[in-house]
Amino acid sequence: MKTTLLAPILSVLLVLGITTTVTAADVNLPENMVWSCYDVGSSGYVQVSAVANAFLKTYDLRVRMMSSGTSIGRLTPLVTGRASVAFLGNEAFFAAQGGYDFATYKWGPQDLRTVIGIPTSYPLVTTLKSGIKEVKDLKGKRVAWIVGNPSTNIKLTGILAFANLTWDDVKKVEFPSYSDGLKALVQGNVDAAGASPTASILYELESSSQGIFFPQLDPHDEAGWQRLRVYAPFSFPYLESVGAGIKKDQPRWLMGYRYPVVTVRADADPEFVKNLIQALDETYPLYKDAASSMPLWNLKESSGTPVDVPFHPGAIAYLKEKGLWTDAHQAWNDEKVAWMEQLKEKWKLAVTEGKAKKMDKTEFSNYWMKQLETN
Numbered sequence: 001m002k003t004t005l006l007a008p009i010l011s012v013l014l015v016l017g018i019t020t021t022v023t024a025a026d027v028n029l030p031e032n033m034v035w036s037c038y039d040v041g042s043s044g045y046v047q048v049s050a051v052a053n054a055f056l057k058t059y060d061l062r063v064r065m066m067s068s069g070t071s072i073g074r075l076t077p078l079v080t081g082r083a084s085v086a087f088l089g090n091e092a093f094f095a096a097q098g099g100y101d102f103a104t105y106k107w108g109p110q111d112l113r114t115v116i117g118i119p120t121s122y123p124l125v126t127t128l129k130s131g132i133k134e135v136k137d138l139k140g141k142r143v144a145w146i147v148g149n150p151s152t153n154i155k156l157t158g159i160l161a162f163a164n165l166t167w168d169d170v171k172k173v174e175f176p177s178y179s180d181g182l183k184a185l186v187q188g189n190v191d192a193a194g195a196s197p198t199a200s201i202l203y204e205l206e207s208s209s210q211g212i213f214f215p216q217l218d219p220h221d222e223a224g225w226q227r228l229r230v231y232a233p234f235s236f237p238y239l240e241s242v243g244a245g246i247k248k249d250q251p252r253w254l255m256g257y258r259y260p261v262v263t264v265r266a267d268a269d270p271e272f273v274k275n276l277i278q279a280l281d282e283t284y285p286l287y288k289d290a291a292s293s294m295p296l297w298n299l300k301e302s303s304g305t306p307v308d309v310p311f312h313p314g315a316i317a318y319l320k321e322k323g324l325w326t327d328a329h330q331a332w333n334d335e336k337v338a339w340m341e342q343l344k345e346k347w348k349l350a351v352t353e354g355k356a357k358k359m360d361k362t363e364f365s366n367y368w369m370k371q372l373e374t375n
Contacts, residue, residue: 027279032062036077036086038067044260046290048087049160050290053297054278054283054312071101076282079110087260090151096340099372100150100345103365109343111266113312116302117258121240124159126192128211135215142171144193152178156194158231159255162217162224197243212245216253234308242292258307273314305329346371
């Protein structure tokens with residue numbers, strides 16, 4: 001059941017002591033929604049909670065958050081229809097290509113679309129003591145590899161490629177978790193790792209005798225970015241001004257990507273998606289100060305490309321009304337939709353081949369991942 005609710009934004013903001021010129025508007029969304037997101041304690045959970053609270057205060061819409069610590073756990077509610085929206089990381093890209101956890105007969109390429117994607121950075125972090133100033137200086141150095149974490153590893157693989165390096169050029173040191181890799185960096189057991197610049201442990205590194213340093217990625221190095229995007233096509237140059245060891249007046253050019261990506265299925269009702277992005281836009285004044293990353297939810301920042309999956313037509317319609325959708329955006333979107341259609345056809349052939357040769361789950365997964373290398 002859907003209902004049209006008048007959004008008393010101004011009165012809500014006055015109660016909260018926030019002054020704004022936002023005008024009330026009609027938003028047509030279900031009274032109760034289910035959103036899939038990262039697990040409790042994550043930055044993603046904090047951000048989604050703030051948005052859900054803003055929806056409740058503004059439109060009296062109630063959101064049930066289904067949190068999960070795994071990519072499969074976050075995608076399953078969305079693809080089965082139990083959740084109408086998912087707040088994802090790079091698993092949106094992996095699911096769209098049917099890669100890694102999704103390289104199974106059961107999954108394969110998923111037809112997903114973006115509503116908005118919030119820009120952030122995921123740089124290579126080293127220590128001042130290491131003497132590593134540029135990515136090329138990693139040659140022969142110890143670099144953390146996180147077992148079973150393709151989101152981290154694919155970004156680091158791309159950063160190495162930026163400097164014409166591969167994992168064969170460095171000493172790969174394996175760790176069972178993201179936090180273990182960062183602890184090893186603090187303890188001096190590796191020379192570099194990948195991390196969010198705002199990770200709490202990096203502030204510990206900054207204040208230690210080791211010091212902290214982020215090698216920059218020159219935004220004008222087109223060849224380097226082209227090599228990086230072979231592995232992480234969702235990446236872009238990002239001028240980071242927040243994080244351990246980073247000063248606002250001395251920002252660093254790092255690898256940008258989008259997290260969270262507000263994601264829906266491709267077959268989601270365009271009117272629902274248009275109303276959803278409108279609600280995200282209208283309630284922005286309520287949630288923008290909930291966390292350090294929340295100001296980047298404004299549409300000028302969160303409607304850019306590249307992103308993990310194409311934008312949904314409903315979102316595009318609203319962005320056009322706001323003057324935020326350009327011909328360049330449309331060209332990128334059309335290219336990515338075509339890419340996904342090609343993948344789906346390739347997947348059908350792969351499944352036929354896999355079943356004909358009676359490949360088991362592991363054999364088929366390896367076979368499909370090799371197919372992706374040629375796409």
